[in-house]
Amino acid sequence: MVEPTSVSPTPGSLAMEGGSVGTPPEMPREEQQLAHALTTGLEGSSLKKSSWGILVPVMVGGALVALYAVATPFITPALRKVCLPFVPATSKQIENVLKMLQRRRGSVVDIGSGDGRIVIAAAKEGFTAVGYELNPWLVWYSRYRAWREGVHGSAKFYISDLWKVTLSQCSNVVIFGVPQMMPQLEKKLEVELENDARVIACRFPFPHWTPDHVTGEGIDTVWAYDVSTFRGKEKRP
Template structure:
């Protein structure tokens, strides 16, 4: 655990983000449901009830620090909650990067697990993350593991406002509502030899070269030269 200005957020994009937030809250809902079996339905013990509420409040605040950082400078329709990559998603991403070298940018790097995997495979990896707690955690983990900054770097920076033209590999595990906007940014900035890996949520109207995994763990690989050629052909056909 995935830095353009965009117009008004569509209703379905808002629904996608709300769905993502609710998905992260499932664990809290489960705890609340379990409490129903712990506390008597008619006369709950006042001390036990107070302790339970305090515990849930603390868990919610801790969850909020990681999942919903201070997005004050990020446009509303580009906000994406923190959702860490699973082991399978990370392995599938690395499969689609086999045989490639160079610089890699992980957009919304979270706790840094994908950056560490890419650096172990020989990439000069940079994780872009705006949540300072996650950046600090990833840097601490890199220091603990003895990973040099030349292999793995974590920066507290908005990738939407960062020029990504220096990277020939990009990975992103974001949300379906922002993939079209991200696609426009990458088309403007990335070189033709770049490969983009999208976890779970594909780019709309982009032809993928390869894919790995299934369902929630599926990842998609896009080569920028092929994507640009496909989009030119589509425009010419329409005209």
């Protein structure tokens, strides 16, 4: 009978036995310190990357919010039912409007006053000037500009829809309109204004009225209509 041969287990067989991993031999102290340093460095690097991964989206989000706040005054007016986008008046347009106000008396009202340039310019010429604007950001900015220019006492701005403003006491009405709104605005002005009032249109003329005065050219053209002239004509139904 042959005695079974005793075989010493190898390190490999210990590692596989029971499905567990054997304990490795103890690492020298220098190598342990090196391994610890490497591990700590990798963890620190991961934390830095994680911090940047959070910080960058926050910075981008903050920039977008700031941009939205700045752009809102320019975008919001274009979302109205009747499109009346905010486009700042040029220096030449303001000059032409002031020409149409020469030798005129009474107040000046700008319906859809935007950033207040026309109202402030009229106030500097000695008029009591009022601006009506639906966008609150533009109204507050206009008030600031009037204060900065030293005419806040004679230049007033109100948050209001131009269609809800009563114009019966207005002597001079300025409008930077668009073609879609001009026919409806004609009817409103014909009903509300007194005979001695004047309407000054910029960029686009009224479709059914004949202007009494015209000045400028291109986008700087300004048309002046005296109520006493167009009221004598037959009104449209």
